[in-house]
Amino acid sequence: MVKICCIGAGYVGGPTMAVIALKCPEVEVVVVDISEARIAGWNSDRLPIYEPGLDDVVRQCRGRNLFFSTDVNRYVGEADIVFVSVNTPTKTRGLGAGKAADLTYWESAARMIGDVSRSDKIVVEKSTVPVKTAEAIEKILAHHGRGVRYQILSNPEFLAEGTAVQDLFCPDRVLIGGRETPEGQAAVKALKDVYARWVPEDRIITTNLWSAELSKLAANAFLAQRISSVNAISALCEATGADVAEVACSIGKDKRIGPRFLSASVGFGGSCFQKDILNLVYICECYALPEVAEYWRQVIGINDYQKSRFVNRVVSSMFNTVAGKKVAVLGFAFKKDTGDTRETPAIDVCRGLLGDKAVVSIYDPQVTEEQVRRDLAMKKFDWDHPRHLQPVGEPAGQHVIAMAPDAYEAARDAHAVCILTEWEEFRNLDYSRMYDAMQKPAFVFDGRNIVDPEKLREIGFIVYSIGKPLDNWLKDMPAVA
Numbered sequence: 001m002v003k004i005c006c007i008g009a010g011y012v013g014g015p016t017m018a019v020i021a022l023k024c025p026e027v028e029v030v031v032v033d034i035s036e037a038r039i040a041g042w043n044s045d046r047l048p049i050y051e052p053g054l055d056d057v058v059r060q061c062r063g064r065n066l067f068f069s070t071d072v073n074r075y076v077g078e079a080d081i082v083f084v085s086v087n088t089p090t091k092t093r094g095l096g097a098g099k100a101a102d103l104t105y106w107e108s109a110a111r112m113i114g115d116v117s118r119s120d121k122i123v124v125e126k127s128t129v130p131v132k133t134a135e136a137i138e139k140i141l142a143h144h145g146r147g148v149r150y151q152i153l154s155n156p157e158f159l160a161e162g163t164a165v166q167d168l169f170c171p172d173r174v175l176i177g178g179r180e181t182p183e184g185q186a187a188v189k190a191l192k193d194v195y196a197r198w199v200p201e202d203r204i205i206t207t208n209l210w211s212a213e214l215s216k217l218a219a220n221a222f223l224a225q226r227i228s229s230v231n232a233i234s235a236l237c238e239a240t241g242a243d244v245a246e247v248a249c250s251i252g253k254d255k256r257i258g259p260r261f262l263s264a265s266v267g268f269g270g271s272c273f274q275k276d277i278l279n280l281v282y283i284c285e286c287y288a289l290p291e292v293a294e295y296w297r298q299v300i301g302i303n304d305y306q307k308s309r310f311v312n313r314v315v316s317s318m319f320n321t322v323a324g325k326k327v328a329v330l331g332f333a334f335k336k337d338t339g340d341t342r343e344t345p346a347i348d349v350c351r352g353l354l355g356d357k358a359v360v361s362i363y364d365p366q367v368t369e370e371q372v373r374r375d376l377a378m379k380k381f382d383w384d385h386p387r388h389l390q391p392v393g394e395p396a397g398q399h400v401i402a403m404a405p406d407a408y409e410a411a412r413d414a415h416a417v418c419i420l421t422e423w424e425e426f427r428n429l430d431y432s433r434m435y436d437a438m439q440k441p442a443f444v445f446d447g448r449n450i451v452d453p454e455k456l457r458e459i460g461f462i463v464y465s466i467g468k469p470l471d472n473w474l475k476d477m478p479a480v481a
């Protein structure tokens with residue numbers, strides 16, 4: 001029986017291994033983690049991450065050929081194939097701070113593999129890493145000696161949260177990079193055989209190691225660039241009276257552009273886009289390519305601009321002050337169908353509102369009060385460390401932040417509603433009921449373009465929707481930072 005062990009039971013390690021276990025019943029899959037709480041969660045009825053369809057997959061194979069354990073040494077030692085899916089945060093100190101990937105967890109996992117291995121292993125990079133990381137891990141393992149032979153593969157993950165199970169069942173492609181030696185190619189084949197159990201062969205791409213590593217960073221940079229492009233156009237739409245949805249629809253009809261991933265928003269969030277672009281920027285700088293670095297940095301620049309532009313709209317529309325005013329925030333997760341709040345635009349928007357002394361009332365169907373308080377207290381990039389190692393600052397005060405049990409409670413007595421996550425339930429709220437319970441004039445700031453501005457205006461709201469023709473009220477109040 002082939003034995004697989006995955007180091008890191010997070011958003012990637014957990015779902016990916018669950019699907020491998022489901023599709024390959026003859027393979028034993030063990031997911032290990034240094035976090036006892038995470039592993040306890042995976043072994044319980046309430047999984048540590050919310051992902052549609054995941055409960056069902058885990059239920060089918062946990063205890064059969066899927067196991068979760070904190071006994072890292074034992075299961076790594078026994079495995080034929082070791083996936084490494086640990087955190088690769090952005091460095092906050094020292095060389096490359098604010099850009100470079102912090103490979104502390106990665107390196108400690110590599111050293112541990114070297115320490116406990118007594119049999120040959122294929123080591124698979126699942127984490128997103130800088131180009132040439134495979135060379136670093138080869139060096140670490142080579143120096144451990146003991147006659148154990150290792151093959152390093154790059155097999156980056158492309159799943160998106162909220163659709164992880166679907167993405168894993170039916171990926172656009174699986175990418176496997178390996179050394180161009182007979183041993184390297186044999187390792188590539190061994191991993192390919194695992195995926196080939198359910199992924200059509202023509203979707204399994206094999207490349208050299210560096211192409212695979214770079215493809216992951218490039219894919220995320222391209223995706224994020226699309227969002228920054230449409231968001232940049234959204235600002236111009238507001239200035240000119242064009243409608244960003246109509247522009248996106250028109251340009252998306254061009255097959256060379258395509259219709260997906262063109263929704264203007266309050267900004268992209270999530271654990272990957274910003275981090276991976278910063279990583280790319282740093283690599284470009286290291287290879288003396290400052291123009292290329294600057295090009296990609298601007299994708300993040302526009303994203304930051306979009307978030308602050310949104311806050312400025314809110315504050316300027318409400319007579320340039322939100323001090324003491326209740327503002328309802330609907331949605332805190334970085335996108336719908338996930339409870340993940342890593343790098344969510346809601347953090348920056350809430351901080352901006354709190355900076356202007358608003359009283360913020362938040363409702364999100366999947367995010368807890370504890371998580372919101374941690375997020376608002378944490379410094380930039382600190383969220384990307386294992387939870388029990390995250391440094392947390394002074395939590396935001398009880399009097400300025402409150403969690404509401406539902407959207408109506410959040411909006412009661414509020415001056416404004418800000419929609420920051422595109423949860424389906426926010427499309428179908430009874431906005432008349434909400435309006436009746438709010439202060440007047442009542443505002444809706446739709447950061448996801450999910451409500452019909454005309455219908456809301458009929459109710460009486462003053463409405464701002466990203467990239468849509470502006471309400472007369474807003475035209476008179478330019479949002480200047």
Ligand SMILES: NC(=O)c1ccc[n+]([C@@H]2O[C@H](COP(=O)([O-])OP(=O)(O)OC[C@H]3O[C@@H](n4cnc5c(N)ncnc54)[C@H](O)[C@@H]3O)[C@@H](O)[C@H]2O)c1
Nearest residue numbers: 008009010011012033034035086087088105127128157386
């Ligand atoms: N989240 C995504 O959608 C996504 C998608 C593709 C790629 N990635 C990449 O995958 C990697 C993991 O991301 P994630 O979202 O799963 O992170 P995560 O924080 O959810 O999970 C990482 C886990 O690794 C554990 N860990 C860290 N060091 C360890 C060690 N030495 N031994 C054992 N366990 C250790 C942590 O406790 C944590 O549970 C990152 O490089 C990320 O960029 C993430």
Ligand SMILES: O=c1ccn([C@@H]2O[C@H](COP(=O)(O)OP(=O)(O)O[C@H]3O[C@H](CO)[C@@H](O)[C@H](O)[C@H]3O)[C@@H](O)[C@H]2O)c(=O)[nH]1
Nearest residue numbers: 157158159160161227261262263265268269270272334335
């Ligand atoms: O048209 C769009 C599409 C997305 N977003 C936002 O962009 C962010 C990222 O969304 P998405 O890419 O769907 O989710 P992630 O889980 O962050 O997935 C991305 O990051 C992963 C981690 O590297 C990759 O594996 C995936 O392929 C890549 O899509 C979210 O805040 C979305 O709301 C928009 O604003 N407009």
